[in-house]
Amino acid sequence: MNVDRVLSVLKKHTSGSASWYGHCVEVSAASRNLAELISEQGHQVDVEQTAVLGLLHDLGRSRGHNLRHGMEGYLLARSEGYEREGRICLVHLLKGRTLERGVELGMLTEHELRELKTRNQRWDRLTLEEKIVCVADALTSDARLATVEEKYADIRRRYGAFPHHYEDENWIQEIAAELTELMGRSPYEALKDANDDFL
Template sequence: MISPDRALQILRDEGCSEKVIVHCRAVSEYASEIAEKLAASGKTVDIELVIIGGLLHDLGRSRSHGIDHAVIGADIAMQLGLDPLIVNIIKKHIGAGITREEAKELGLPDDDYMPSTLEEKIVAHADNFISGNEKISMVQLRQKMKQKRFSDESTARIILLAEEIGVY
């Protein structure tokens, strides 16, 4: 596993803005808090993977700020030879995931972008609750989803993920 310092250097080397890096640090910190709480409650979670995944989840924002940034980031991570577990966190962090059908509608490569491991779910969840570098409430998250015109299905999935994780 790479170190947090190496992850931050990758973000810089790939051209992520300081604003994106600050956001990634905040997501990683919150994801780490969630992982530690879940571990303390008896769940098996790779906290180090969550920290690195949180730092690198928006790697693709070095090239795009569209929904495709997850795919682009996963491609960059693969080219850099990063652990496939990190690649999957990057690929599956958007909202509470994107189904194969939704990916097709969005013009993304034919794949399933739904988080399946606890670590993938924690990073996606943490990213939902960090706006810029500030943690937001469930009420604020619902307002944000309404403003951005999230589909009812996407909104429901994000809320279900929050309930599954149980820390927010």
């Protein structure tokens, strides 16, 4: 799967002026940038795959802006023949949590949990490419670069200060620290210094 094919899938599921579509494009660009920087440091990372996953991560927002958008996106991607790549839709929302915890939070149903268990995957373990997308997603907010703290303060302001938002922020900080080790600087600073026009 390449970026052009993913863009056609996104466009197929976009209606009107969907802000989520622009967000996916921004996250893809930020993800590609971070992956390139990690690759330049000699680490193995699939830059193109990272950009593809960045585009796909919020596909489920075409169905709604709620905690189910991860599962909805995975199901949509799977229906388009992109099950492996569509995994990002669910794991970016789970943020290292088990599927069982996802059920408790309303991200998926018990029936979906049982079906996903047959896939023999670890949904709580992410690839480097998936981790990059999660961090890039956390650093983009309303078409601008934001710190993780700013992003989650905005999320709590808009949706409420739920415990899982604090869990999400802590998990993202841990993953950002992993990427910092790989790049030698924080993802936020790396994107800021890149001075690209992706945002």
